Amino acid sequence: xxxxxxxxxxxxxxxxxxxxxxxxxxxxxxxxxxxxxxxxxxxxxxxxxxxxxxxxxxxxxxxxxxxxxxxxxxxxxxxxxxxxxxxxxxxxxxxxxxxxxxxxxxxxxxxxxxxxxxxxxxxxxxxxxxxxxxxxxxxxxxxxxxxxxxxxxxxxxxxxxxxxxxxxxxxxxxxxxxxxxxxxxxxxxxxxxxxxxxxxxxxxxxxxxxxxxxxxxxxxxxxxxxxxxxxxxxxxxxxxxxxxxxxxxxxxxxxxxxxxxxxxxxxxxxxxx
Amino acid sequence: xxxxxxxxxxxxxxxxxxxxxxxxxxxxxxxxxxxxxxxxxxxxxxxxxxxxxxxxxxxxxxxxxxxxxxxxxxxxxxxxxxxxxxxxxxxxxxxxxxxxxxxxxxxxxxxxxxxxxxxxxxxxxxxxxxxxxxxxxxxxxxxxxxxxxxxxxxxxxxxxxxxxxxxxxxxxxxxxxxxxxxxxxxxxxxxxxxxxxxxxxxxxxxxxxxxxxxxxxxxxxxxxxxxxxxxxxxxxxxxxxxxxxxxxxxxxxxxxxxxxxxxxxxxxxxxxxxxxxxxxxxxxxxxxxxx
Amino acid sequence: xxxxxxxxxxxxxxxxxxxxxxxxxxxxxxxxxxxxxxxxxxxxxxxxxxxxxxxxxxxxxxxxxxxxxxxxxxxxxxxxxxxxxxxxxxxxxxxxxxxxxxxxxxxxxxxxxxxxxxxxxxxxxxxxxxxxxxxxxxxxxxxxxxxxxxxxxxxxxxxxxxxxxxxxxxxxxxxxxxxxxxxxxxxxxxxxxxxxxxxxxxxxxxxxxxxxxxxxxxxxxxxxxxxxxxxxxxxxxxxxxxxxxxxxxxxxxxxxxxxxxxxxxxxxxxxxxxxxxxxxxxxxxxxxxxxxxxxxxxxxxxxxxxxxxxxxxxxxxxxxxxxxxxxxxxxxxxxxxxxxxxxxxxxxxxxxxxxxxxxxxxxxxxxxxxxxxxxxxxxxxxxxxxxxxxxxxxxxxxxxxxxxxxxxx
Numbered sequence: 001x002x003x004x005x006x007x008x009x010x011x012x013x014x015x016x017x018x019x020x021x022x023x024x025x026x027x028x029x030x031x032x033x034x035x036x037x038x039x040x041x042x043x044x045x046x047x048x049x050x051x052x053x054x055x056x057x058x059x060x061x062x063x064x065x066x067x068x069x070x071x072x073x074x075x076x077x078x079x080x081x082x083x084x085x086x087x088x089x090x091x092x093x094x095x096x097x098x099x100x101x102x103x104x105x106x107x108x109x110x111x112x113x114x115x116x117x118x119x120x121x122x123x124x125x126x127x128x129x130x131x132x133x134x135x136x137x138x139x140x141x142x143x144x145x146x147x148x149x150x151x152x153x154x155x156x157x158x159x160x161x162x163x164x165x166x167x168x169x170x171x172x173x174x175x176x177x178x179x180x181x182x183x184x185x186x187x188x189x190x191x192x193x194x195x196x197x198x199x200x201x202x203x204x205x206x207x208x209x210x211x212x213x214x215x216x217x218x219x220x221x222x223x224x225x226x227x228x229x230x231x232x233x234x235x236x237x238x239x240x241x242x243x244x245x246x247x248x249x250x251x252x253x254x255x256x257x258x259x260x261x262x263x264x265x266x267x268x269x270x271x272x273x
Numbered sequence: 274x275x276x277x278x279x280x281x282x283x284x285x286x287x288x289x290x291x292x293x294x295x296x297x298x299x300x301x302x303x304x305x306x307x308x309x310x311x312x313x314x315x316x317x318x319x320x321x322x323x324x325x326x327x328x329x330x331x332x333x334x335x336x337x338x339x340x341x342x343x344x345x346x347x348x349x350x351x352x353x354x355x356x357x358x359x360x361x362x363x364x365x366x367x368x369x370x371x372x373x374x375x376x377x378x379x380x381x382x383x384x385x386x387x388x389x390x391x392x393x394x395x396x397x398x399x400x401x402x403x404x405x406x407x408x409x410x411x412x413x414x415x416x417x418x419x420x421x422x423x424x425x426x427x428x429x430x431x432x433x434x435x436x437x438x439x440x441x442x443x444x445x446x447x448x449x450x451x452x453x454x455x456x457x458x459x460x461x462x463x464x465x466x467x468x469x470x471x472x473x474x475x476x477x478x479x480x481x482x483x484x485x486x487x488x489x490x491x492x493x494x495x496x497x498x499x500x501x502x503x504x505x506x507x508x509x510x511x512x513x514x515x516x517x518x519x520x521x522x523x524x525x526x527x528x529x530x531x532x533x534x535x536x537x538x539x540x541x542x543x544x545x546x547x548x549x550x551x552x553x554x555x556x557x558x559x560x561x562x563x564x
Numbered sequence: 565x566x567x568x569x570x571x572x573x574x575x576x577x578x579x580x581x582x583x584x585x586x587x588x589x590x591x592x593x594x595x596x597x598x599x600x601x602x603x604x605x606x607x608x609x610x611x612x613x614x615x616x617x618x619x620x621x622x623x624x625x626x627x628x629x630x631x632x633x634x635x636x637x638x639x640x641x642x643x644x645x646x647x648x649x650x651x652x653x654x655x656x657x658x659x660x661x662x663x664x665x666x667x668x669x670x671x672x673x674x675x676x677x678x679x680x681x682x683x684x685x686x687x688x689x690x691x692x693x694x695x696x697x698x699x700x701x702x703x704x705x706x707x708x709x710x711x712x713x714x715x716x717x718x719x720x721x722x723x724x725x726x727x728x729x730x731x732x733x734x735x736x737x738x739x740x741x742x743x744x745x746x747x748x749x750x751x752x753x754x755x756x757x758x759x760x761x762x763x764x765x766x767x768x769x770x771x772x773x774x775x776x777x778x779x780x781x782x783x784x785x786x787x788x789x790x791x792x793x794x795x796x797x798x799x800x801x802x803x804x805x806x807x808x809x810x811x812x813x814x815x816x817x818x819x820x821x822x823x824x825x826x827x828x829x830x831x832x833x834x835x836x837x838x839x840x841x842x843x844x845x846x847x848x849x850x851x852x853x854x855x856x857x858x859x860x861x862x863x864x865x866x867x868x869x870x871x872x873x874x875x876x877x878x879x880x881x882x883x884x885x886x887x888x889x890x891x892x893x894x895x896x897x898x899x900x901x902x903x904x905x906x907x908x909x910x911x912x913x914x915x916x917x918x919x920x921x922x923x924x925x926x927x928x929x930x931x932x933x934x935x936x937x938x939x940x941x942x943x944x945x946x947x948x949x950x951x952x953x954x955x956x957x958x959x960x961x962x963x964x965x966x967x968x969x970x971x972x973x
Contacts, residue, residue, distance in 0.1 A: 009369060016364050019357075020378045026439060027381060029403060030393045038821070042802040044417070045406035064595055065602050065619075088295040095292035107293060109548060112492065114304040116544035117311065118500055118517055118537050120625070121524050125307035127633030137641055148303040151296055153493055157448060160485040164455030180288075191455075198451040201383060202444070209386035215626050216633070219586055219641045220618060229388065230623045234593035236817050237798055241396070244389040251384025259377045334932050400789045401802050416733075422788035423939050510742045510792045511935075522743065525625035528654065528924040 027248075034058060034245035038238045061242040070227035071250065073139055074208060077223055078254075080143035081207040082200055085150045090196065092151075093158025094184065098167070108159070111152040119149070123216040130217055137219040145217065146207040153206070154199045161195025162188060201258055208251050224250075312541075315534035330535040339514040343543075345430070346505070346515065347498050350437050354494065355487070357438070358445035363475065366453050376450065383443040391507025394436035395421075398508060421508055429509045436504050441497065445490040452486025453479070488555040495547050499540055516540050583615045585858045588630065589646035591691075591845050592879060593621045594817075600878035609865050615858045624651060631655050631850060640852040644859035646690060649678060649844045653920035656682040660849045665860045668868030669885025678917070679846050687846030688863055691872070691881035694842055695749055696903050697829050698796070698815045703806035706731060714906050716832040718758065718778060721807075725785035728806065737786045738805030741939070744794040746811055748927040749841055751934055753916045754809075754831050755779070757839025762971045763916055764960070767953035768946065771835065776937045776944045783938050791939060800826065811843070812900055816880035823896040828903025830910055839914040839970075840907055845881065914970050922963040929956050 029048075033041065035058065036050040061067065096104060126145065127136070135141030165188050173183040189196075208225075215226040224247060232243035315326055330336055361379050365372045382390070397403045398420045405417040420428045456479060464478045480487075502518035511518070516536055524533035592601045598621055610616045620642075622630070627647060634640025635658040645652065645659075652659065661684035671689055679687040699713065706727040707713065711720040725737040741747045752763045759775035760766035787805050796810035797817035808815060809831065819826050831840050847866060849859045865871060872883035877893055880900060907913070919926055929952050937944050966972040 012364055012367055012369055015360070016369070016375050019361060019364075020375055022439070023378055023381055023443075026393045026397065027385075029396065030389070033396060042401075042798070044401045044802065045409045046401065046403055047406070048403070060599075061595065064599055084299075088299060091292040092296040095289040099286075099289040101289045105552070107297075108552065109545070111296065111300055112496065112548055113541065113545065114300055114308060115496055116499070116541040117308055118520055118540070120521055121311050121530070121533055121537050122304075122307045123626075123629040124633045124636070125310045126303075127629065128637045129303075129306065131633065131637035131639060144299075145303055148299045151299055155296060156489045156492060157451070160448070160489040161451060161455065163485045164452065164482075166457070194454040195451045198447045201380070201447060205383050208384070211386075211388070215622070216629050219620060225386065225388075230621050230626070231593050231595045231598055233623075235595040236801075239595050240392055244392045247389050248385045252381060255380060255384055256377065259373065259380070334936065395792075399792075400787070400804055419788040421792050423791055424788055506743060508792070512791050518743075525628065526743075526924060527928050528628070 030241060030245050030248075033238075033241040036238070036241075038236070041237050041241070057238045057242045058246070061239060061246060064231075066222065066227055067224075067246075070222045070224045073218075073221055074224040075250065077139050077143045077146060077214070078204050078207040080140070081146040081150060082203050084143065084147040085154045085203045086196065086200060088147070089151050089154035089199065090158050092155045094162050094188065096155065096159045097162035097165075108156075111155060115149065115152050119210075120212045123212060126213065127216045136217065137221055139218075139221055139223075142214050142217055142223060143207075145213045146210055149210065149213070150203040150206045154203055157195060157199040157202065158192070161192045161198075164195075165191045197258060201255060204254055204258075205251055208254075209247075311530075311534055312538055314531050315538045318531060326531040326535040329532050330539070333519075333532075335511070335514045335519060339516045339519045342430075342505075342513045343499065343516045343540075346433065346437070346513075347495065349434050350441075351491070351494055351498055353434070353438055354442045354445050355491065357442050358449050358490070361442070361446045362449040362453055363479075365450065380443045380447055382440050383447060385440060387440065387501050387503035388507070390436060390440040391504040394432065394439070394504070395507050398432045398436075421512070423512050426512060429512050433505050433508050433513065436508060437498075437501075440504065441494065444497070445494050448486050448490040448493070449483065452483050452489075455486075456482045484555050488551055491551050491555070492548050495551070496544050499544050516543075583855060583858050584618070585615060585643035585855050585862070586618045586620055586641055587644050587646065587862065588620045588622055588627060588642045590622060590624055590627050590648065590651050591646050591881070592619065593623070597879050601875075604874055604878060605866070605871055609862065613861055613865075615861060617862060627651060628655070631658055634658075634850065634852045638852065640850065641854060642850055643853045643855045644862055645687075645848045645850060646845060647687075647848070648918075649687075649846065649920055650918050652687050652846060652848050653681060654924075656684075656686045658851055659686050660851050660853065660856065661685055662688055662847075662849055662860075662863070665863055667885065668864045668866070669872065669887045671867065671884050672886065675844065675884050678844050681920075687848040688867065689844055689846045689884040690866060691845050691875055691879070692843060692884055693812045693845075693881045694840055694904055694907060695746065695754065695809065695811050696831050696840070696907050698800060698808050698810070698818065698826050698903075699829060700800065700803065700806040701825055701827065702803075703728060703736065713827070713829045715910065716829065718782075718832045718834050721832045722778070722782050722785070725782065725807065729785050735785050735787045736804075736806040737782070738793070738796055738799050738808040739786055739790055740793045740796050740810055740814070741791040741934075742794040746814070747934065748930045749811075749918070750809060751930040752926075753841035753918065754839050755834070757836065757914045757916050757970060758832070758834030759836055761836035761914065762967075763919070764956060764967045765971045767956055768949035772949060773944050773946060775834070776933075776949075779934070779938045780941060780944070783941075812882075812904065813880045816896070816900065819899050820896040823899055826899065828900050830903060830907035833910070833912050837912045837914040838907070838910050839916055841916045841918060842908075843918065844884075916970060917968045919968045920965070922959045922965050926956060926959050929959075 032048070032050065035053045035055065037052065037054040038057065040050050096108060130136045130141050135144070169187050170183040173187045174180065178186065211225040211229050214223040218226055228243050232240050316322055318325060365376050400417050400419055405414070408414045409417065419425055420432055422429065460478060460482065461474065464474050469477055500517050502515050502521065505513060505515050506518055517540060520533045520536035520540065523529050523536060592598050598619065602619055606617045606619060630642065634642060663685035665688060667688055675689045679685055679689055706724060708720055708723040708727060711724065728736045739747065739750060755775055756763050756772070760769055760771040766772055787799070789804065793799055795814040796805070796808040797815055799805045800808050800815065800818040801821060819828065830838065832838070847863045849856050853859055867885055869885055869887040872885050872888035876882055876897060880897065882904065933949070933952055936942055936948065960967060
C-alpha cells in the first residue's frame with residue numbers, strides 16, 4: 001500500500017467523519033432534549049448532557065389521546081402512497097426516458113406545475129371535493145392525495161434513472177426473444193433499483209411529513225403530523241421536543257430498513273477494495 | 274401504425290401515452306380543479322377580471338423584502354447544497370469501508386420534517402440555546418449573543434441558511450448517489466486507462482454522466498426551496514419574510530385568499546422559469562443528440 | 565334548575581343509544597389542556613349522557629378551512645365548535661341559531677349579546693380571558709420610586725425597564741412580536757386606548773404620534789429576540805425577560821411551573837386611561853352538524869358552574885356564568901386571578917372588545933405600523949398613519965360593521 005493511497009484514504013475518512021458529525025449533532029440534541037427534565041430545559045447555560053434522563057414528557061406524550069393511533073394511520077397512509085406512487089410513477093418515468101413523443105417536454109413541465117403552488121392554499125376546494133366523493137376522513141383519501149403530490153417527483157427521479165440505463169441492454173434482451181415488458185422487467189428494472197429505492201424513500205418521507213392536506217382531509221382518522229402539530233406548537237418546550245423527536249423516529253426507522261436497496265450494486269464494486 | 278399517426282405523435286407507438294395515463298389521471302383528478310379555482314382567485318374578484326390583487330401584493334410593505342429574501346435564500350442555499358451533496362456522494366462512492374453506514378447517516382435529515390428541523394435549530398440559535406451555551410462554556414463569549422434578531426439580520430439570514438442546508442442536503446444527495454450508481458464502471462476504467470485520474474476523471478467523465486440526476490435534484494430542490502417557509506418562520510419570524518410565508522399569512526391570518534393567491538401565482542411563475550432553465554441547460558447527452 | 569337539566573339529560577341518555585360526536589376547537593390546544601378536557605370534562609360527560617365527544621384540536625387556519633368546506637359541500641362531520649369571538653364571527657353565515665339552548669348557568673346579557681349577530685344567536689359564551697403583565701419577582705428590586713405595580717403607568721414601565729438595563733446591562737422587557745403572537749392585540753387593545761382613548765377613531769391623532777414615539781423609546785429595553793416569540797411563557801421561564809405582556813393562557817405555564825417566582829399585574833395606564841381587552845370564547849353549532857341535539861347537550865354541560873370552575877383550573881380561562889365567578893382555587897391560578905381582577909377593577913379602566921366581522925387585514929395594519937416605526941425604527945410619520953387609518957376605516961365600511969368598544973357601542 002502506497003503512502004499516497006493511505007493519505008488519500010485518511011483524508012476521505014476525515015471528510016466523511018466531519019460531515020457525519022455535522023448531520024448527527026442536531027439530531028442528538030433533539031433526542032437529548034426530548035428526555036431532559038422540564039426544568040433543565042430552561043437553564044442557562046444549557047448543558048449538553050442533562051443531569052438525569054426523564055421519561056416523563058415522552059410517557060405523557062405517548063399516552064396522550066390518539067397519538068399512537070395516528071402513528072399507525074400515518075404508516076398505513078405512507079405505505080399506500082408508496083405502492084400507488086411507484087406503480088403509477090415508474091412506468092411514466094420509463095416512458096419519458098425511453099420514448100421521444102410529442103408532448104414530452106410539456107408533460108415533464110406540466111406535472112411539476114401542480115407542485116409549484118402552495119398546498120395550504122388548496123385546502124378548501126380539496127376538502128369540498130373529498131366530502132362530495134365520500135373520501136372525507138378516510139386514510140385512502142389521504143393516500144390518494146399524497147400520491148398525487150409525490151408523483152411529479154417520483155416521475156422525475158425515475159426518468160433520470162431510466163435514462164441512465166443503457167438502451168442497448170434492453171434491445172439486446174429483445175433480440176434474444178424477450179417481449180418489451182419482459183425486457184423492462186428483467187433488465188431495466190433491476191438495474192434501476194437504486195433509483196427506485198431513492199424514489200421510494202422520497203415518497204415515504206413526503207407522505208409521512210405532509211401536514212396541510214392530511215389535516216384538512218381527516219377528522220377522526222388523523223395522521224401523526226395532523227394530529228400533533230397543532231398541539232405541540234401550542235405546548236411548552238418539553239412537549240415540542242418530545243413531539244418533534246417522536247415525529248422523526250419512524251421515518252428514521254423506515255430509512256434504515258430501505259437503505260439496502262440503495263446499495264444494490266455496491267456489493268460488487270467495493271468487494272476488492 | 275400508419276405514417277400519419279406516427280407523424281402526429283412523433284413516435285411509433287401509443288405505448289408511452291398509455292404509460293403516462295395513470296399519472297395524468299391522478300394529478301388531473303385531484304389537483305386540476307382545485308388548482309384552477311385557486312389560481313383564478315388571483316385574477317377574479319367580485320367585479321370580474323382584475324389585477325387589483327397583484328397591485329395590492331406589490332404595494333405591500335413586505336413585498337420587496339419577501340422577494341429579495343426568497344431569491345437570496347434560493348441562490349445561497351441551493352448551490353451550497355449541491356456542492357455538499359456532490360461531495361458527500363463522491364466521497365461515499367470512493368469505496369472506503371463503511372460507506373453504507375455513512376450513507377445512512379448522511380441521509381438521516383431526509384426523514385426530518387421542516388417543522389422538526391426548525392425546532393431543532395431554534396434550540397441551537399436561540400438566545401439561551403446550545404450555541405451560546407457552548408461558546409460560553411468555552412469562554413469565547415461573556416454574554417449570550419442575539420443571533421436571531423432584527424438588529425442582527427445578517428446572522429438571522431445565515432442561521433436560516435445553515436438550518437435549511439442541514440435539513441435538505443440529503444434530498445439532493447440521495448438522488449445524486451442513485452445517479453452515481455448508474456455510471457457504468459466501464460466508463461470509469463476507460464477514463465483511467467486514457468490518463469484521467471482523480472479530479473480530471475470527476476470533472477470530465479463523472480459529472481457529465483451525472484447530468485440527468487443533477488437536473489432532477491436541482492428541479493426538486495428548487496421547487497421545494499421556493500415553497501418551504503416553516504424553517505424561516507421558526508427561526509426568523511417575519512424578520513426575513515419570504516413569498517411562501519406571505520402567501521400563507523394572507524390566506525389564513527389576514528383572510529384574503531385573493532392576495533394569497535397572487536403571491537402563490539408569482540411563486541409559480543418563478544418556479545416555472547427556473548425549471549425551464551434547468552431543463553434546457555442540463556440536458557443529458559442523449560437528449561442533446563435527439564435535439 | 566341544574567337538577568332538572570341533569571334529569572332530562574339522563575332520561576334522554578337512557579333512551580338514546582350511545583352517540584359519538586366531534587367537537588372542533590381552536591382552544592385547549594396545549595397538550596396538557598387537551599388531556600385535561602378529555603379526561604376531566606368529557607369523560608364524565610360521556611358517563612352521564614352516553615355521548616362520547618371527540619375533541620379535535622385545530623389551529624385557526626384549519627378551523628376556518630374546514631367550516632368553509634363543510635358548508636360549501638352541504639355536509640360535514642363536525643357537530644359542535646369552540647372558538648374565540650373572532651374565530652366564529654366571520655362564519656356567522658354557516659352557524660345555526662342557538663338561542664333555543666338554555667345554558668347550564670346564568671350568563672349575563674352583556675356577554676350573551678356578544679354572541680348575537682346577523683340576526684341570530686351565533687354562539688353561547690363559554691369562557692373569558694384577558695391580557696396582562698407577568699413580572700418575575702427579581703424585577704421588583706428595580707421598581708421606580710413611587711410606582712405601584714398594581715397601578716403602573718407606561719412611563720413607570722419605561723423607567724422600570726431602564727433601571728433594569730442600567731443595572732444589569734440586559735433588556736429584560738418582553739412583548740411577543742412573533743408571527744403567531746398576539747402583538748396586534750397589544751397595539752389596538754392596550755396601547756391605542758391607553759394613549760388615545762380609542763382603538764380605531766384616533767389612529768392618526770397627535771396622541772397616536774406620541775404613543776409611537778414612546779414605543780420607540782420603550783423598545784430599546786425590549787429583548788431583541790422578541791420578534792421570534794409567539795408566546796411569553798418560555799421566555800419568562802428561561803428568564804430571558806423579567807417583565808412580560810401576553811394573554812393569560814400564554815403565560816399560565818410559567819406561573820404554574822413556578823408560582824412563587826412570578827406575579828400578575830394589570831397592564832399599564834397611559835394618558836387616556838388603562839386600556840385592556842376582554843376576550844370571549846364561545847360554543848357554536850354549524851348548520852351542517854350531524855347531531856345538533858347532542859351538541860346542545862354538550863353546550864349545556866359545559867356552562868354548568870362546576871364545569872366552569874374546572875375549566876379555570878385546567879385551562880386558565882375564567883368563567884362566564886355568575887354562579888362560578890369567585891370560586892378560584894389557591895395557587896398559581898390565584899396569582900393570575902388576582903391580576904385579572906385588579907385589572908378589571910381599576911378605576912381608570914377602558915374595556916375594549918376585539919374587532920369582529922371585518923377582514924383580518926386589520927391585524928396587518930396595526931402590525932405593519934408597529935414594524936415600521938418600532939422594529940425598523942423609522943421616524944414617526946403622520947402621513948403614513950393617515951394612510952393606514954383610511955385603510956382601517958375602509959375595512960369597517962366594507963363589512964358594514966360598527967367600531968368595537970370603546971369606539972362604538
